[in-house]
Amino acid sequence: MPFSEILSLALQNIRANLLRSVLTLLIIAFGIMALVGILTAIDAITYSLTNNLAGLGANAFTIERKWSEVQSNRGGRREKIGEVISYDQCMDFKERFNFPAAVSVSFTGNSLSTVSYNEEKSNPNIVLKGIDENYLAIKSLDVEYGRNFSNMEIQDGQPKAILGREMVKILFKDKPEKALDQLISVNNRRYRVIGVLKSKGSTMGSSEDRAVYAPLIDVKAQYGTENTNYEVMVAVKDPLDMDLAQSEATGLFRIVRGLRPGQDDDFEMLTSNSLVSILKDNTTNLRLATIAIGLMTLLGAAIGLMNIMLVSVTERTREIGIYKALGATRRSILTQFLTEAVVICLLGGAVGIVLGILVGNIVTPLLGGSFLIPWGWILLGLTLCVLVGVVSGFYPAMKAAQLDPIEALRYE
Numbered sequence: 001m002p003f004s005e006i007l008s009l010a011l012q013n014i015r016a017n018l019l020r021s022v023l024t025l026l027i028i029a030f031g032i033m034a035l036v037g038i039l040t041a042i043d044a045i046t047y048s049l050t051n052n053l054a055g056l057g058a059n060a061f062t063i064e065r066k067w068s069e070v071q072s073n074r075g076g077r078r079e080k081i082g083e084v085i086s087y088d089q090c091m092d093f094k095e096r097f098n099f100p101a102a103v104s105v106s107f108t109g110n111s112l113s114t115v116s117y118n119e120e121k122s123n124p125n126i127v128l129k130g131i132d133e134n135y136l137a138i139k140s141l142d143v144e145y146g147r148n149f150s151n152m153e154i155q156d157g158q159p160k161a162i163l164g165r166e167m168v169k170i171l172f173k174d175k176p177e178k179a180l181d182q183l184i185s186v187n188n189r190r191y192r193v194i195g196v197l198k199s200k201g202s203t204m205g206s207s208e209d210r211a212v213y214a215p216l217i218d219v220k221a222q223y224g225t226e227n228t229n230y231e232v233m234v235a236v237k238d239p240l241d242m243d244l245a246q247s248e249a250t251g252l253f254r255i256v257r258g259l260r261p262g263q264d265d266d267f268e269m270l271t272s273n274s275l276v277s278i279l280k281d282n283t284t285n286l287r288l289a290t291i292a293i294g295l296m297t298l299l300g301a302a303i304g305l306m307n308i309m310l311v312s313v314t315e316r317t318r319e320i321g322i323y324k325a326l327g328a329t330r331r332s333i334l335t336q337f338l339t340e341a342v343v344i345c346l347l348g349g350a351v352g353i354v355l356g357i358l359v360g361n362i363v364t365p366l367l368g369g370s371f372l373i374p375w376g377w378i379l380l381g382l383t384l385c386v387l388v389g390v391v392s393g394f395y396p397a398m399k400a401a402q403l404d405p406i407e408a409l410r411y412e
Contacts, residue, residue: 007339007343009336010336010339010340010343011343013312013316013340014340014343014344017312020308021344024301024304024305024308024344024348025344025347025348025351026348026351027300027301027304027305027348028298028301028305028344028345028348028349028352028385028388029348029349029351029352029355030297030352030355031294031297031298031300031301031352032294032298032348032349032351032352032353032356032381032384032385033351033352033353033355033356033359034293034294034297034356035290035291035293035294035297035298035352035356035377035380035381035384036352036353036356036357036360036374036377036378036381037355037356037357037358037359037360038290038294038360039287039290039291039356039360039374039377040356040357040359040360040361040372040374040377041359041360041361042283042286042287042290043372043374043377044360044361044372046283059235059236059237059238059239059242060138060233060234060235060236060271061233061234061242061245061246061249061269061270061271062231062232062233062234062269062270062271063085063093063231063232063233063234063249063253063267063268063269063270064085064231064267064268064270065081065082065083065084065085065229065266065267065268066081066082066265066266066267066268067081067082082266082267083257083266084227084228084229084230085229085230085231085232085267086226086228086230087105087220087224087228087230089230089253089256089257090105090230090232091105092256093232093249093252093253093256094232096252096256097234097248097249097252099236099241099244099245099248099249100236100237100238100241101234101235101236101237101241101245102134102137102138102234102235103134103232103233103234104131104132104134104135104138104139104232104233104234104235105132105216105230105231105232106129106130106131106132106135106216106230106231106233107129107130107216107219107220107224107228107229107230107231108127108128108129108130109128109129109130109214109219109220109222109223109224110127110128110187110223111125111127111128112124112125112126113126113127113128113186113187113212114126114186114187115167115170115171115184115185115186115212116171116184116185117171117172117182117183117184117185120170120171120172122167122170122171125210126167126186126210126211126212127210127211127212128186128187128211128212128214128219128223129211129212129213129214129219130213130214130215130216130217130218130219130220130223131149131213131214131215131216132149132154132215132216133148133149133150133151133154134233134235135213135233136148136162136197136213137235138233138234138235139208139233141197141198141200141208142197142198143162143195143196143197143198144165144176144196144197144198145176145177145179145180145195145196146162146180146193146194146195146196147194147195148162148195149162149194149215153215154215154216154217155217156215156217157215157216157217157218157220157221158215158218159189159190159191159192159214159218160191160192160193160194160214160215161184161186161191161192161193161194161212161213161214162193162194162195162196162197162212162213162214163179163184163193163195163196163197163212163213164197164200164207164208164209164210164211164212164213165196165197165198165199165200165209166199166207166209166210167209167210167211167212168196171184176196179193179196180193180194180195180196181193181194184212186212186214189222191212191214197209197213234249242271246269249269250265250269253267291380294384295384298384298388301348301388302388302391302392303392305341305344305345305388305389305392305393306391306392306393306395306396309337309340309341309392309393309396309397310395310396310399312337312340312396313337313396313399313400316400317403318409320333320400320403320405321403321405321406321407321409322409324403324405325405325409330401330402331401333397333400333401333403334397334398334400334401335397336397337393337396337397337400337401338389338390338393338394338397340393341389341390341392341393341396341397342385342386342389342390342393343389344389345385345386345388345389345392346382346385346386346389348385349381349382349384349385352381353378353381353382356377356381357373357374357378360372360374
């Protein structure tokens with residue numbers, strides 16, 4: 001019997017038991033939907049994070065205080081963090097670092113700021129960032145309208161501001177040209193707008209567009225304390241000099257921090273590549289856990305499908321006897337029942353993949369991701385569907401193929 005005829009018979013039998021087939025199909029579809037949906041969301045978010053982290057550039061690195069785990073007195077593990085990187089240490093490093101590179105010092109003054117202009121007012125979720133003259137260039141933030149801060153404005157801490165693109169939508173009805181030279185209020189402090197940034201997008205709910213940037217001295221005067229931790233970023237002119245720049249920066253920063261010879265560093269250098277590597281390592285475990293959960297769901301679907309196929313064999317015993325009497329071989333019967341099981345799984349898998357892509361790409365924009373079609377996970381889903389169909393259908397198909405044709409014809 002040609003395979004095309006076997007496939008046609010399989011589809012006819014599925015249509016003949018449509019409700020039962022649809023219910024089985026939906027069990028498989030929801031399992032594949034959960035698997036593909038979660039994996040799609042993870043990939044989309046990871047892709048977005050990678051792009052945003054790469055925005056620091058291949059020639060930039062950040063100096064941060066060090067986090068580490070140490071042994072506690074009770075035998076457990078506890079987290080240890082290095083001392084804050086102070087403003088004086090940052091400025092000392094910036095003045096003394098003679099490598100051909102740009103150095104930026106910044107810190108987040110308030111991440112729950114309220115910004116207003118005339119009658120327009122934002123929610124209290126705007127980031128007020130204190131920056132210097134090099135921050136925008138190192139972070140690859142381009143000024144769309146207006147200009148960057150001048151050295152004098154930075155040194156004097158003048159109350160001037162640069163707006164993220166989303167702030168223009170909130171305060172100026174998405175008309176950036178009208179924002180320039182206007183007075184806005186950030187937590188009841190007035191700033192004159194001198195620039196508007198191009199849209200940068202968001203990452204995991206954190207957006208460069210939903211921020212107000214002011215001179216570092218000004219923000220420090222309002223929110224800086226002895227426990228404020230400042231961020232240092234360094235961008236070298238030639239990416240090939242990264243290792244040398246990090247080595248020199250490490251030596252100088254040890255001096256700035258007052259570390260003795262032989263004493264461990266209480267700070268660390270982070271590049272966009274290292275951050276992406278950490279992110280990928282963490283999401284690998286999440287992917288494996290998701291696949292394991294998906295496989296357990298599909299195992300339940302496989303058991304249900306096997307039960308349905310066994311019932312189908314019992315109901316169609318007389319039909320199988322007729323096929324054998326007409327000359328159908330055991331192989332043909334085996335192939336037909338296997339084909340039915342695989343077709344049901346593939347139909348369920350196709351529905352699940354479509355739903356999974358939709359669910360995954362509905363969730364990811366809310367978390368700062370972007371639309372993504374996960375071809376790798378689609379292939380995995382289809383492969384799992386075929387495996388489930390073969391495993392679930394093999395025993396019922398063998399049982400059908402081994403039926404005695406005489407006994408099958410006598411079956412009532």
